[in-house]
Amino acid sequence: MIHRLQNISELIEVSSRMGSDINLIQATGGNTSIKIDGYMIVKASGKHLANAFSENIFVETNPQDYYYNKNGDIKIINPKKSSIREGDLKPSIECNFHALLPKKIILHSHPIEIMAHTMLNSFHSKADLALKGMNWKYINYAKPGEALAMEIAKSMKVDNNIYILANHGLIVCADTVKEAERLQSNVINKLKLNRRVLKDCELESLENIVESIPDAYLPNNKIIHTLGSDEWSLELARKSAYSPDHAVFCGIYPLIIKDINQDWKRLMQGHTYAIIEGKGVILFENSGKYLEDMLLAQAEVFARIPVEESVTTLSINQCKDLVNWEAEKYRKKMLEKLVK
Ligand SMILES: [Zn+2]
Structure with missing residues (x-):
């Protein structure tokens, strides 16, 4: 376990950066993961990404424990029965989709711009244009955890590296941390909305x-x-x-x-x-x-x-x-x- 955790300095860095940006992550929301040697290291439930340097916020799991895929017939498995636990840490509620998505690095955030955009009933007409040429998928709202992972499984394709979650946020997938982070900021920049002039308080x-x-x-x-x-x-x-x-x-x-x-x-x-x-x-x-x-x-x-x-x-x-x-x-x- 320990040797793999020592191998994740880049994941720790990106997690800390994401967690310190209130436009991306609020409270203990969002999560990150890396797959190494068939194992997956994922953020633990209730931990804050911003604390990635100051404490261990990650837990090691076996991705195979979270889903079952036989010739494209995907089933999501309840992680409660199967996960490998590190001390009293539990893997993130979102562990299922981290396990399921076939890329080494998965970053999941709650960007202000994406949450605002997906609230709009005009989302599709705006996003289709703004994200033209990108390999993205829109995921209907589903409860975080197994239900959301199942919704993602339904529209998952190997080429897709961006998932926009209705009323929730963003998932990006890549083979390197650098590429994942680049994708993340790219999508957010393309979906920027103008801030209204607001009536201030007295x-x-x-x-x-x-x-x-x-x-x-x-x-x-x-x-x-x-x-x-x-x-x-x-x-x-x-x-x-x-x-x-x-x-x-x-x-x-x-x-x-x-x-x-x-x-x-x-x-x-x-x-x-x-x-x-x-x-x-x-x-x-x-x-x-x-x-x-x-x-x-x-x-x-x-x-x-x-x-x-x-x-x-x-x-x-x-x-x-x-x-x-x-x-x-x-x-x-x-x-x-x-x-x-
Ligand atoms: Zn989330």
Whole structure:
């Protein structure tokens, strides 16, 4: 095990770079892998790519344990029964597609531009043109893990090296880290959307509000407030979660309030933050380490959705399926361990 981990310096470097870029990776989302000598080293569930240098975030697995392919008839195997475990680390929820994709290096990210683009119902007309000549596939929304791997298996071709996941993100595959990273930035650059001019918050009035609420505070990044101050962003925030990680970290629907005279103690029991209509966002003491990252990503994604464009968010059933999911509960538990 150890000798293979020593062999992955390039993977560690790219993972750290990706994890440190909030436009690519938020919280413990995204994952990377390398296949060496028939084995696969993949990010562990609940670990942050940004910590690739400071701790071991990887776990070694046997790719054959995650899928079965007999003459093109692909079946996804439940990794719980079969994976090789390193200490208390579990392979990423997304281990199945890493195993399945027939390339040495797999990078999976949640780029702001891709998440915004795939929300748009006009995605295909835009992307078909922008990505002309590239070997890419669009993957319909599926729950991360086995269901997503199965969806990828259905349209997988040896030549495809880019998979764009609806309401979720991007996968690139290559034989070298350098090539994979180049592909990743190429696709994102081609799918760049213009950021709208946003209606800013009035910081002073928010500061006054937050002072009157015990155990509440303001986020560090001002753009998060546009979820409340910008009319169109607020309209989008009223919809159900736009991505699986958003549902898991921020809940299915946000708490949106107009009047600040509230029983805040009671509200804080069921929520970690509130959007104040026309004003901005306040965070509660229980908001957790990565909530700000997730809200920042949401604000940036919504900033790229043109006003009145029709969009798709996750259905209520898709959201519920995520928040009640054991694998996601494990990922959150790992996160709590990290915070303590
Ligand atoms: Zn993902």
